[in-house]
Amino acid sequence: xxxxxxxxxAKTHEWAYKEGDVAVVGISNxxxxxISDIVFxxxxxxxxxxxxxxxxxVIESVKSASEIYAPVSGEIVEVNxxxxxxxxxxxxxxxxxxxxxxxxxxxxxxxDALLDVNAYKATIQK
Amino acid sequence: xxxKLKKTPLAARCEQAGGKMVxxxxxxxxxxxxxxxxxxxxxxxHAGMFDVSHMGQIFVEGLNAWPFLQxxxxxxxxxxxxxxxxxxxxxxxxxxxxxxISFCLAxxxxxxxxxxxxxDEDFAWxxxxxKKFNVTVRNESSxxxxxxxxxxxxxDIVNKLLPGVxxxxxxxxxxxTMFEVDGYVTRTGYTxxxxxxxxxxxxxxxxxxxxxxxxxxxxxxxxxxxxxxxEAGYLLNGADxxxxxxxxxANCGWVVKLAKENFIGKDILAAQKAAGLKEKxxxxxxxxxxxxxxxxxxxxxxxxxxxxxxxxxxxxxxGIAVGYADTDLTVGQDVEIEIHGKRAxxxxxxxxxxxNRV
Numbered sequence: 259x260x261x262x263x264x265x266x267x268a269k270t271h272e273w274a275y276k277e278g279d280v281a282v283v284g285i286s287n288x289x290x291x292x293i294s295d296i297v298f299x300x301x302x303x304x305x306x307x308x309x310x311x312x313x314x315x316v317i318e319s320v321k322s323a324s325e326i327y328a329p330v331s332g333e334i335v336e337v338n339x340x341x342x343x344x345x346x347x348x349x350x351x352x353x354x355x356x357x358x359x360x361x362x363x364x365x366x367x368x369x370d371a372l373l374d375v376n377a378y379k380a381t382i383q384k
Numbered sequence: 385x386x387x388k389l390k391k392t393p394l395a396a397r398c399e400q401a402g403g404k405m406v407x408x409x410x411x412x413x414x415x416x417x418x419x420x421x422x423x424x425x426x427x428x429x430h431a432g433m434f435d436v437s438h439m440g441q442i443f444v445e446g447l448n449a450w451p452f453l454q455x456x457x458x459x460x461x462x463x464x465x466x467x468x469x470x471x472x473x474x475x476x477x478x479x480x481x482x483x484x485i486s487f488c489l490a491x492x493x494x495x496x497x498x499x500x501x502x503x504d505e506d507f508a509w510x511x512x513x514x515k516k517f518n519v520t521v522r523n524e525s526s527x528x529x530x531x532x533x534x535x536x537x538x539x540d541i542v543n544k545l546l547p548g549v550x551x552x553x554x555x556x557x558x559x560x561t562m563f564e565v566d567g568y569v570t571r572t573g574y575t576x577x578x579x580x581x582x583x584x585x586x587x588x589x590x591x592x593x594x595x596x597x598x599x600x601x602x603x604x605x606x607x608x609x610x611x612x613x614x615e616a617g618y619l620l621n622g623a624d625x626x627x628x629x630x631x632x633x634a635n636c637g638w639v640v641k642l643a644k645e646n647f648i649g650k651d652i653l654a655a656q657k658a659a660g661l662k663e664k665x666x667x668x669x670x671x672x673x674x675x676x677x678x679x680x681x682x683x684x685x686x687x688x689x690x691x692x693x694x695x696x697x698x699x700x701x702x703g704i705a706v707g708y709a710d711t712d713l714t715v716g717q718d719v720e721i722e723i724h725g726k727r728a729x730x731x732x733x734x735x736x737x738x739x740n741r742v
Contacts, residue, residue: 294416294419294420295419295420295421297421297675297697298673298674298675298697300673300674300724300726316724318674318675318697319420319697320420320421320607320611320675320696320697321415321416321420321607321696323675323677323724342673
């Protein structure tokens with residue numbers, strides 16, 4: 259489950275925490291506030307390979323499309339199907355029910371290289 | 385960067401009301417307040433207000449004011465007392481400089497309300513054409529503030545502040561006095577809902593904003609305005625219409641009155657009408673999930689058929705868009721729209737997407 263201590267963040271506003279060798283990925287509260295009214299999440303396909311730092315998902319708000327980058331590399335093993343019916347779940351619960359996808363990590367060092375919560379907060383308080 | 389942006393007399397109030405301010409054609413304008421979906425709902429169900437002070441007010445005066453406007457507009461400009469007419473102002477090639485509403489204030493005095501991004505070009509064009517007509521053209525855009533109050537409850541709310549507004553017919557103008565200054569109210573808007581637009585001197589428009597807020601009118605930004613106008617099938621000048629497109633191509637043939645004696649671009653439009661169009665502005669609704677955007681390509685099989693000029697998520701109709709496409713597409717036809725490298729299913733439809741009260 260998401261909590262600030264076990265979570266790591268990408269500078270591009272994705273969060274990830276580990277469930278064994280799987281990383282659960284979502285976007286930060288700051289990111290959902292910036293994107294605002296989310297109306298569609300174009301989730302990646304289960305079985306595809308995500309590459310750390312590369313676009314693997316698109317979040318559409320009324321106004322714009324935002325690319326979501328994989329924080330770590332590996333196979334997409336699960337996506338949050340609930341978002342197909344209720345994309346605004348990402349706005350309401352960015353850290354819980356609004357998670358996006360799970361990646362079976364091929365390089366756990368990528369996870370360790372992500373920002374901790376304080377370092378991430380520092381990047382958004384500029 | 386923001387220091388260089390022009391500010392309307394309501395910019396500070398918009399920020400104070402929680403407006404997220406962005407650069408809109410060189411103006412610092414609110415893209416949203418509480419959220420685009422909430423603001424859209426307010427306008428469709430109750431009443432919302434928009435700061436449209438960036439729009440232009442150009443006064444045309446003189447014995448030949450009406451013949452002059454007839455010459456620079458392709459539509460038949462009405463010259464009865466208080467009547468307003470939506471029209472396009474065209475180049476000599478018949479292409480669209482701007483879309484604007486001309487209001488008859490007096491037999492020899494008209495007010496033309498134009499798009500913010502076109503004020504300078506419209507004014508220069510009008511001054512140039514005015515030489516043949518002995519009329520005075522005066523740009524008062526910076527002197528006026530303007531608020532659009534829109535929605536099914538808008539007229540009732542404004543009528544309490546300005547008794548008589550409810551009797552003003554659609555597309556008519558009336559002088560008004562508020563806060564001890566003179567201004568104008570028009571029964572117009574760009575949302576597909578009933579409503580009014582109120583012009584007051586720039587230093588007094590803030591008092592109207594404050595009063596409307598107290599009346600429960602919801603402040604709305606450009607984001608909601610774009611969804612509302614696209615649902616209503618209205619053009620966004622600069623996106624859906626520009627100096628490469630004629631009114632016929634923009635699917636606005638109804639504003640072209642070829643029976644008029646003469647107007648700029650008439651011969652070219654007459655020839656285009658006779659020859660037929662290759663492309664015209666065409667409307668699409670997505671039948672699969674996704675949000676179509678400006679620049680997305682339209683396909684039938686492997687054949688590219690057009691490019692979107694506006695697209696958004698509509699709370700009423702989901703993915704909606706317009707774009708220039710081959711005229712061989714027909715209403716009801718299935719097409720595909722490429723979004724982020726993937727094909728989404730869509731259908732050709734008629735505009736407006738939304739037709740309700742006006």
